Amino acid sequence: MRRVLIGAGCALALAGCGSSERVAARPAAARATPAATPDPVARHGRALIVFRRVRYEGATLNVMTLYADGFLKIDVPNGGAGGAKFVSRATPRAVRGVRRAIARTPWRHLSKRRVLFDRSGAYFMLHHRGDDYVAMADGMSISLKPLVTRLNAILTGDGRGERRVVHRWGSI
Numbered sequence: 001m002r003r004v005l006i007g008a009g010c011a012l013a014l015a016g017c018g019s020s021e022r023v024a025a026r027p028a029a030a031r032a033t034p035a036a037t038p039d040p041v042a043r044h045g046r047a048l049i050v051f052r053r054v055r056y057e058g059a060t061l062n063v064m065t066l067y068a069d070g071f072l073k074i075d076v077p078n079g080g081a082g083g084a085k086f087v088s089r090a091t092p093r094a095v096r097g098v099r100r101a102i103a104r105t106p107w108r109h110l111s112k113r114r115v116l117f118d119r120s121g122a123y124f125m126l127h128h129r130g131d132d133y134v135a136m137a138d139g140m141s142i143s144l145k146p147l148v149t150r151l152n153a154i155l156t157g158d159g160r161g162e163r164r165v166v167h168r169w170g171s172i
Helices: 002-014 021-025 040-044 092-104 145-156
Strands: 047-055 060-067 071-076 083-089 123-128 131-136 164-169
Touching: 047 092, 047 145, 060 145, 092 145, 123 145
Parallel strands: none
Antiparallel strands: 047 060, 047 123, 060 071, 071 083, 083 164, 123 131
């Protein structure tokens, strides 16, 4: 008897689930899946460089992707009160400066000479053409300093337009 009651209860609970009548009654436009938007590479060209700045032993991470046309994606996945994603556009002058710095960087033969960028305790990761490079603020290769200086300036607001919030999560 117990099995019959449990079975009947489950049958009643599931009776309304999975009906296709509502789907058929909806207009075709409402059922259609939205067209896929092209990825950033299709819209903005290839990524020139991905620049990550990690401050205070991982407490604050910023990831900036600079595309060939100057489009910027900035991702702040943490930040204490939640994360956010932004988009912006680098100025033509800033893009030219980054292109020059990338061209002048001896990627395969970075200097072993270390220079002080600042005393923030930050470190920077650069992803360029499939390879990753790390630069510590308190002792980075002199070969990377001009590029890190330019990219950090764009990230902090020099050489770019207003940033527009794309997504924000967490509590503020």
